[in-house]
Amino acid sequence: MRAAIIHGTRDIRVEDRPEPRVHLPGDAVVRVTAACVCGSDLWPYRGVREVTEPKPIGHEFVGVVEEVGDGVSTVKAGDFVVAPWAVSCGQCPPCRNGVQVACEHRASWGGTDEQGLPVDGGQGERVRVPMADGTLVPVPGVAEPDEALTKSLLTLSDVMGTGHHAAVAAKTGPGRSVVVVGDGAVGLCGVLAAKRLGAERIIAMSRHEDRAAIARKFGATDIVAERGKAAAETVRGLLGGVLADSVLECVGTEESMDQALRCTRAGGSLGFVGVPAGGAELPIGVLFSKNITVGGGAASTRHYLPELLEDVLSGAIDPGAVFDSVMPLEDAAEAYRAMDERRAVKVMLVPEGGK
Amino acid sequence: MRAAIIHGTRDIRVEDRPEPRVHLPGDAVVRVTAACVCGSDLWPYRGVREVTEPKPIGHEFVGVVEEVGDGVSTVKAGDFVVAPWAVSCGQCPPCRNGVQVACEHRASWGGTDEQGLPVDGGQGERVRVPMADGTLVPVPGVAEPDEALTKSLLTLSDVMGTGHHAAVAAKTGPGRSVVVVGDGAVGLCGVLAAKRLGAERIIAMSRHEDRAAIARKFGATDIVAERGKAAAETVRGLLGGVLADSVLECVGTEESMDQALRCTRAGGSLGFVGVPAGGAELPIGVLFSKNITVGGGAASTRHYLPELLEDVLSGAIDPGAVFDSVMPLEDAAEAYRAMDERRAVKVMLVPEGGK
Structure with a gap:
């Protein structure tokens, strides 16, 4: 064969x-x-x-x-x-x-x-x-x-099961605001999973029009092209002054994890499924003071x-x-x-x- | 005054x-x-x-x-x-x-x-x-x-609210097995909180008879004096071959976090409330492969x-x-x-x- x-x-x-x-x-x-x-x-x-x-x-x-x-x-x-x-x-x-x-x-x-x-x-x-x-x-x-x-x-x-795992780990559900970091197939499936689980506000982070189009088709209500602190501030603006309840980290790099943490509100949940590519870290002090729950992993x-x-x-x-x-x-x-x-x-x- | x-x-x-x-x-x-x-x-x-x-x-x-x-x-x-x-x-x-x-x-x-x-x-x-x-x-x-x-x-x-926070973050509830790392006031209150939330099997880690006595009074079903890998193996033995569903980390040191992670089953939850004293880390690779959810923080x-x-x-x-x-x-x-x-x-x- x-x-x-x-x-x-x-x-x-x-x-x-x-x-x-x-x-x-x-x-x-x-x-x-x-x-x-x-x-x-x-x-x-x-x-x-x-x-x-x-x-x-x-x-x-x-x-x-x-x-x-x-x-x-x-x-x-x-x-x-x-x-x-x-x-x-x-x-x-x-x-x-x-x-x-x-x-x-x-x-x-x-x-x-x-x-x-x-x-x-x-x-x-x-x-x-x-x-x-x-x-x-x-x-x-x-x-x-x-x-x-x-x-x-x-x-x-x-990819669909993995995006779903991220959404579940991030406690996505009705009434929750969601940010998805990563516009690869897993991130896009994360958008679809969030929609399926009842989230009404789903913010996808993307700089590629083809991927953003799929995200919109899957239920994203907003697309954010900024990165870093600027992206978090855009999210805060979109959500009326607060960060997101649920954040899906679907990349696995240092930057994507940092981005995901920046977008999570105090007491919110971060679901991570990006295979840690080295460099990605969970800063225990931030999780402690902001009460951010982190779950997920290999789906x-x-x-x-x-x-x-x-x-x-x-x-x-x-x-x-x-x-x-x-x-x-x-x-x-x-x-x-x-x-x-x-x-x-x-x-x-x-x-x-x-x- | x-x-x-x-x-x-x-x-x-x-x-x-x-x-x-x-x-x-x-x-x-x-x-x-x-x-x-x-x-x-x-x-x-x-x-x-x-x-x-x-x-x-x-x-x-x-x-x-x-x-x-x-x-x-x-x-x-x-x-x-x-x-x-x-x-x-x-x-x-x-x-x-x-x-x-x-x-x-x-x-x-x-x-x-x-x-x-x-x-x-x-x-x-x-x-x-x-x-x-x-x-x-x-x-x-x-x-x-x-x-x-x-x-x-x-x-x-x-301390009672903090122990409760650890128990909630560790998803303590009926049918869940619980390990509490730390026999200070917070850890002891964590035992009481786990009991209050319906856990039937509550394993407290202690080497001090006075503290173990309070843990038992609060609902601990087992006391484990070992540390490190030996403690995790004792827990596995007590729980019929698996590690704990819910682990409460109530100290905040490198050793206690390591102990808590060692005692958590794949897919289990770790609630941490010990103020990170420096050195305590969350190894992202372990969380990823074992699907351990970490939550808690300042209560x-x-x-x-x-x-x-x-x-x-x-x-x-x-x-x-x-x-x-x-x-x-x-x-x-x-x-x-x-x-x-x-x-x-x-x-x-x-x-x-x-x-």
Whole structure:
């Protein structure tokens, strides 16, 4: 089969790989119909995180189950499934607590599982899925989604669930004012999640008209282009003299965390889901004196998948609008370039025969 | 009048001071019937926080209103009142949001108000209280509480409200497992608050039998004497293989914050109220990967006073048990020594004629 392999900084190649197969009773093999590039994939791509050896890449995908092991009971061959960005068992205490990212048996796409067996990357034609019952979520009543539905289902793998996690951690809800820092796919999904959770005033921070347009479509009531202290003062002005109740930090840099803290009112909540890129800090003195609650972290999108899936299937939300580009899997290198250069918000990759 | 003045490291003197009077329409003058020494008073006492000039000290007191300005409407001469540890207006956005510690007009006992007028310290015979309507809470139906009730009312000034804040921030409630780090008055009140909020399993960390005894009286089901990794493993054992849902950090040092984080399960909540003493840090990577929510900070005890007062008056809670010593105000220096040397958990100071 064909799959994207990262060889080093700015070096993505689509290559032949061994066909995945069922190794363990809990395994499934999924034929990928669509995958995508994540903002966090750009870290090894940009050399921010070192690539020590060639490695399959990609952790967001949807597709059709081709085969399952004897121990799998919740999905079967032919099911259309969404794979969350983290592999989890579904049985250990963290999984039962809805914190699948802390699964005691967690494995990562493109790496190996607890037994040392290979787990394929999501940007490929097929994937061996360990602990399929704990990991995969079948999409009821859908055999072959069209492109629009595929896009929305694909966001449930990561970005929509992650934006939702930020919104939940920031205690978004009716009557709350919301600021979203970050206009990438996660930030945009954070806007949509805030709208879905009932926030009436949603301020998105963006300097890019294409991204701001998606934010508005998703429910942003205001767009703020300033940064730093000026941005916080604009927020205060928009909100009648106070800062925001709920702030979603969807980037992970020192600047974005600082921006998020500046925009949070005393007693407010900051939900952070940007993978800390080094430099981002939580100044304990500010949190103490301003009583700012900080929560979030890596999102257990597996936990949120059922409720968000329901809203996607009913048409209540259409997070797939974050995809502004679709390319064949063979063009993965160009997909990375487009996202790296911010020519694309988010690129969907379609393997040959994927659709 | 007589009042405690801090002159420098380990130098507390009770001295003559000008009689406080009403300066502004919003002022009240309160005759102090009982005050106390706070763990945070030990910081300037120990030289951790520099004392640049002699200064009245003390921020926890109860007493009788002697006089009010024309603009005061919620308390009147003769009312028995509790003074929270922070002076707040009650009208600005943070106050309306229940975050009085971030009051836009906040003043501190022993300092000056926004107008530059002197605000007395709590450890004295009388105190000028600015913004009396926003600050003071009258105790209905009580003209002269006995010593036991005085002690419990006095805890509402700071330690009981602060322990409660930690418990709320840690999302304590029915079905949640709780660990309390810190066996000072705040930590002990945190145990009581956790019990009051419905927690069934409450693990207090203590190495002092006198403090552990109070913790048990307040509802602790288990006492853990270990520290560091060993303490976390004991907690995990007590809770059947998982760490705690809710952890209250009631000290403020690097070690106590580390201890608290070690005891929190993935997806759990850490409520921190220990004044950060330098060194305490929030490691963003751990919070991210473990999805630990951190909240708390300086407690708006003014916000919690009405509901806690109701429970004190009904006898539902008896937080006054944290006071294991009562001394005349004139012995303030000895009170500080006793607390500094951990001979006392918490000392109540009674001005002459206070009772």
